[in-house]
Amino acid sequence: MTSAHRPHADLHSALALRVEGLCVARGERRVVENVGFVLAGGETLKITGPNGAGKSTLLRALAGLLPRSAGAVALEGAGEEEVALQTHYLAHADGLKAQLTVAENLAFWADYLAPAASAQDFSARGLSVAAALAGVGLAHVAGAPVAILSAGQKRRVALARLMVAFRPLWLLDEPLTGLDAASREKFGHAMREHCALGGMIVAATHEPLGLDEARELRLGKRPPGAAS
Numbered sequence: 001m002t003s004a005h006r007p008h009a010d011l012h013s014a015l016a017l018r019v020e021g022l023c024v025a026r027g028e029r030r031v032v033e034n035v036g037f038v039l040a041g042g043e044t045l046k047i048t049g050p051n052g053a054g055k056s057t058l059l060r061a062l063a064g065l066l067p068r069s070a071g072a073v074a075l076e077g078a079g080e081e082e083v084a085l086q087t088h089y090l091a092h093a094d095g096l097k098a099q100l101t102v103a104e105n106l107a108f109w110a111d112y113l114a115p116a117a118s119a120q121d122f123s124a125r126g127l128s129v130a131a132a133l134a135g136v137g138l139a140h141v142a143g144a145p146v147a148i149l150s151a152g153q154k155r156r157v158a159l160a161r162l163m164v165a166f167r168p169l170w171l172l173d174e175p176l177t178g179l180d181a182a183s184r185e186k187f188g189h190a191m192r193e194h195c196a197l198g199g200m201i202v203a204a205t206h207e208p209l210g211l212d213e214a215r216e217l218r219l220g221k222r223p224p225g226a227a228s
Contacts, residue, residue, distance in 0.1 A: 014077040015041040015168050017062075017200055022071035024054070024061045030069065031057045037217060041077075041168070041198040044191065044211050048204075049219035055204035056091075058219070059171045062202065063089040075169060087169040088113075092177070094158035098147035102138065102157055103129050105146055106164050113165035132160040137186055152178040159187055162194075170194060172203040184210060 017039040024032040031054040039045050047055045060066040062073055064084035075083045096105050106129045126132070133139045136156040146154060155178040162170060170191075176184055188210035191201055195211075203209060 015198060015200065016076045017083075017169060017202070018072075018074045018076055019062070020072045022058070022061060022073065023069045024057050024066055025069040026057075032061060033220075035071070035217070035219075039200050039202065039215075041200060042195045044195060044201040044203065044209070044214040046203055046205055046209060046214050046216045047219065048206070048216055053219035055219060056173050059089065059091075059173050059202065059204055063087055063171050065089070078168070083169070086167050087171055088162045088165075088167045089171045089173075090158060090162065090175055091173050094154045095161070096146045096154060096157060099145060101143050101145055102133065102149070103142040105157060106132060106160055109161045110164040113167065126166040127163045129164060132163040133157075135163060135186065135190060136160045137183065152180060152183065155179060156183055156187075159190070163190065166197075166199075168199045170199065170201045170203075172201065172205075174205055174207075175203055176205065176207050176209070 017037075019038075020036045022032060022035040023030050035058060037045065047058060049055055057066060061068055062083070064082065064087075073083055075086050078086050095109075097108075100108070110126065110129065127135065130139065130142070133142055136159055138153060138156055138160065141149065141153065146157065149157070159175065175187065179187065191209070191211060195201065201214075203214075
């Protein structure tokens with residue numbers, strides 16, 4: 001995967017994600033309890049734990065998609081921008097329009113996500129659609145409708161979305177699901193390059209990410225009847 005037209009690492013070396021005392025409740029029960037960490041630019045944090053321990057809930061709260069019952073989340077060094085505007089969130093759903101082509105899907109996301117990148121005066125807004133597809137090994141299906149792709153190919157298109165607009169924080173929920181060995185290797189390269197540019201990754205996963213330097217935060221035992 002090429003790094004052409006990507007922002008220089010020095011632009012983001014001062015960024016840090018600071019999470020303090022984070023709690024998230026579902027009804028009367030706290031699913032995430034008093035989570036705290038600091039993640040500097042260039043670092044990766046793996047969120048592990050049994051099903052129902054709150055891994056997906058934690059990611060959604062970091063992305064601003066779930067309200068916090070206590071605690072604080074800040075992206076230090078990002079000015080006045082909200083954390084959500086500096087974040088790519090990749091969930092279990094791939095977020096693709098089946099009737100559009102692969103290239104059209106990525107072009108939409110590049111246009112939609114670009115304003116937040118420009119707000120921080122980034123020197124570029126990520127890879128071109130063609131370069132992002134080449135990076136995940138899907139250049140040959142750029143003109144195909146998403147509807148005809150396999151589940152693994154759809155996941156790779158979703159991963160390419162991370163590359164068409166640079167946002168420093170990647171929040172990834174089981175990013176390797178459905179990927180074969182070759183695709184995992186390509187995405188491992190993309191994650192390492194993102195960190196080399198000063199980006200940060202928080203990934204909930206049951207599997208090795210292929211990043212030996214990644215730190216780990218293990219969430220607790222599954223409460224009775226808990227959701228992930």
